[in-house]
């Protein structure tokens with residue numbers, strides 16, 4: 001066969017698949033097919049410094065032109081892959097062209113959920129997934145006074161904190177009884193809520209959107225409790241789903257919950273792999289071992305690395321501790337591991353001083369997850385503790401006099 005490696009997607013998973021394939025000795029041709037008109041860039045900045053700053057978009061590029069030349073990659077920017085024929089081993093692009101492959105890696109990421117309410121299509125109602133979204137939002141907020149953010153997840157809260165600090169009136173509507181309910185412990189959620197209140201963000205819990213009003217542009221949000229909030233800009237941050245259409249066209253098991261892969265990032269269809277936000281995978285760090293779909297740079301990078309090794313014929317398995325970070329109101333939140341229902345929470349450090357962690361311990365005192373505020377060194381240690389399933393009694397965790405690095409920790 002002559003098709004070589006074709007990678008669809010233009011972000012962390014795609015970049016690291018290609019880098020890893022070459023590092024592991026893959027010598028065939030490599031083609032990157034990406035819908036966006038640019039090479040992979042730093043996506044997390046879009047809801048952080050980029051939004052309120054004046055950063056030139058070109059500065060977000062993850063790799064310079066030299067990387068793509070040195071790795072002998074043919075880049076097809078602004079190209080959408082529409083359909084895969086797994087028998088002929090071809091990918092059809094928008095416009096009709098077909099690209100041959102021997103091995104195809106789907107790194108298609110996820111896409112934001114839309115609000116299913118009247119007015120959701122008005123100008124000024126935005127989602128934030130890519131650089132074009134961020135550039136449009138940056139223009140909108142430059143002249144805005146009132147901003148309503150729907151959803152108190154990571155993206156919504158990062159944007160809320162950044163805009164409120166710049167003096168805009170920011171209201172966050174969250175349907176659940178607390179912010180980031182799916183991922184954060186109540187202790188951290190309460191702490192972050194207070195910091196948002198301090199910079200002027202108004203968070204309204206247990207409230208969603210009934211309708212968006214305006215003629216050409218959005219002018220107001222009508223909340224489900226009947227309150228009408230003026231809005232020059234509305235950011236919808238209510239989560240994302242996988243992009244399963246391409247995988248489905250190839251007969252790969254997939255849904256909005258993700259593209260099913262094994263630990264080597266293979267799908268069930270010969271010659272087709274997947275990596276990053278789009279995958280649904282077993283994960284020993286997840287409650288009940290998964291399957292789970294993760295949306296994080298860590299997952300996209302590490303799965304990309306495994307996919308690249310598999311493409312090169314080198315045995316490799318994905319077995320990384322999930323970790324994540326978020327910058328909000330000048331605080332660094334870092335999470336290692338995944339919180340499990342029923343785990344015990346132990347606070348280490350001083351919330352009043354703005355530096356602390358919440359350790360999650362299972363019934364055997366095993367550290368299953370650690371959420372840290374402004375404790376980067378503890379976060380790095382936490383990744384190891386979770387990876388190795390270390391046991392630490394709760395009173396030891398809570399004792400600030402104990403240096404956890406110096407403990408003779410009990411490994412499984």
Ligand SMILES: Cc1cc2nc3c(=O)[nH]c(=O)nc-3n(C[C@H](O)[C@H](O)[C@H](O)COP(=O)(O)OP(=O)(O)OC[C@H]3O[C@@H](n4cnc5c(N)ncnc54)[C@H](O)[C@@H]3O)c2cc1C
Nearest residue numbers: 009010011012013035044080081109276277295296297300
């Ligand atoms: C605003 C924002 C802030 C974030 N902040 C953080 C953070 O602080 N920390 C963290 O760990 N994670 C963060 N994330 C999540 C992180 O960016 C993602 O987990 C990561 O980008 C996933 O990488 P990926 O390569 O799997 O997919 P994506 O980054 O989603 O990229 C998928 C790419 O595939 C392209 N594509 C899709 N379908 C096709 C097709 N059919 N044909 C061609 N191209 C296609 C898309 O256009 C896109 O370029 C953030 C995400 C966003 C949007």
